[in-house]
Amino acid sequence: MKLLITLDYELFFGRITGSPQRCLIDPVDELTRQLRRTGKEIKLCLFVDAGYLIRLQAEAIKFPQLGQQYKLIIRHLKALAAQGHEIQLHIHPHWEDSHFNGQDWEIDFSRYRLHEFSDTEIHRIVKDYTELLSKISGNGVFAYRAGGWCLQPFDKLSNALAENGVWLDSTVYYKGLSNEPTRWFDFTRAPAKAYWHFNNNPLFEDANGGFLEIPISSVRISPAFFWRLLFNKFIKNPSHQTYGDGSSMHWTKLQYFKMLTSYSYSVASVDGLKASLLPKACKQGLSRGTGDIFNLIGHPKALTPYSIKKLAEFISTHEVESVTYSSFRELRPR
Numbered sequence: 397m398k399l400l401i402t403l404d405y406e407l408f409f410g411r412i413t414g415s416p417q418r419c420l421i422d423p424v425d426e427l428t429r430q431l432r433r434t435g436k437e438i439k440l441c442l443f444v445d446a447g448y449l450i451r452l453q454a455e456a457i458k459f460p461q462l463g464q465q466y467k468l469i470i471r472h473l474k475a476l477a478a479q480g481h482e483i484q485l486h487i488h489p490h491w492e493d494s495h496f497n498g499q500d501w502e503i504d505f506s507r508y509r510l511h512e513f514s515d516t517e518i519h520r521i522v523k524d525y526t527e528l529l530s531k532i533s534g535n536g537v538f539a540y541r542a543g544g545w546c547l548q549p550f551d552k553l554s555n556a557l558a559e560n561g562v563w564l565d566s567t568v569y570y571k572g573l574s575n576e577p578t579r580w581f582d583f584t585r586a587p588a589k590a591y592w593h594f595n596n597n598p599l600f601e602d603a604n605g606g607f608l609e610i611p612i613s614s615v616r617i618s619p620a621f622f623w624r625l626l627f628n629k630f631i632k633n634p635s636h637q638t639y640g641d642g643s644s645m646h647w648t649k650l651q652y653f654k655m656l657t658s659y660s661y662s663v664a665s666v667d668g669l670k671a672s673l674l675p676k677a678c679k680q681g682l683s684r685g686t687g688d689i690f691n692l693i694g695h696p697k698a699l700t701p702y703s704i705k706k707l708a709e710f711i712s713t714h715e716v717e718s719v720t721y722s723s724f725r726e727l728r729p730r
């Protein structure tokens with residue numbers, strides 16, 4: 397089984413964004429340290445929230461501390477790239493509308509989806525972000541993950557991505573669905589396959605399509621898990637404390653209710669308590685026929701000592717071959 401560990405390298409989007417040291421640098425460094433101890437050579441794919449980096453750069457003119465943070469992050473990413481970890485494109489376009497007030501980031505979510513920008517803006521955003529990340533990685537950037545899974549309708553983004561050398565998407569997950577008006581996505585019709593080619597609709601396989609989809613692995617979760625998650629929030633156990641020091645966007649009451657009362661599908665994840673589901677997600681993938689590639693998502697900010705331990709345990713007890721998106725270059729559409 398090929399193992400992809402993909403981390404969305406970003407701050408928090410709730411009331412408190414958190415610091416780059418605690419949300420990005422410390423958790424990734426601890427993760428790579430613990431993965432080395434498994435004795436297997438494990439590579440990470442980092443989907444870097446480039447909009448944040450560009451805002452840091454722009455606001456550093458007024459606030460020199462942001463220039464320091466920018467340098468710290470670039471140094472971190474370059475060191476990771478030099479160790480063979482991969483840097484790819486992640487877009488949270490709300491950074492375009494957000495500002496630093498000298499103390500905190502004032503985040504404006506009115507345009508959370510990339511689709512809310514004009515075609516000219518989308519082209520400019522994709523171009524600037526891929527150029528910056530290619531420069532940092534030194535290796536070229538060709539894989540995309542949409543911020544908040546907001547990938548659809550894809551035809552609004554496809555030209556901008558293709559023109560900037562992106563030919564691989566890794567946003568979709570089997571039976572994924574969000575009904576929130578500002579953050580909706582619907583992957584319920586996604587093929588149950590480890591990968592497929594597509595053209596303008598990532599859910600529709602097209603052998604001659606210009607893009608390759610490598611979906612995030614999916615796991616069917618029982619309500620009991622979410623009760624455990626809720627329970628865990630109230631006990632202060634240091635091994636379940638996230639490395640990140642910010643606050644998340646909130647789920648709506650309806651979402652909470654649904655998860656606590658019925659089965660749902662979620663991404664196979666290395667974040668927090670979800671890392672305990674890795675063996676289950678792996679088994680489900682194999683029985684569903686998507687198991688050739690086990691594509692895990694994670695967020696450095698949401699890692700905990702417990703989740704890192706669970707991932708290392710999974711790797712030590714399963715036959716896995718660590719790969720990155722570069723390993724799939726022979727599947728690049730012509």
Ligand SMILES: [Zn+2]
Nearest residue numbers: 404406543544
């Ligand atoms: Zn993200």
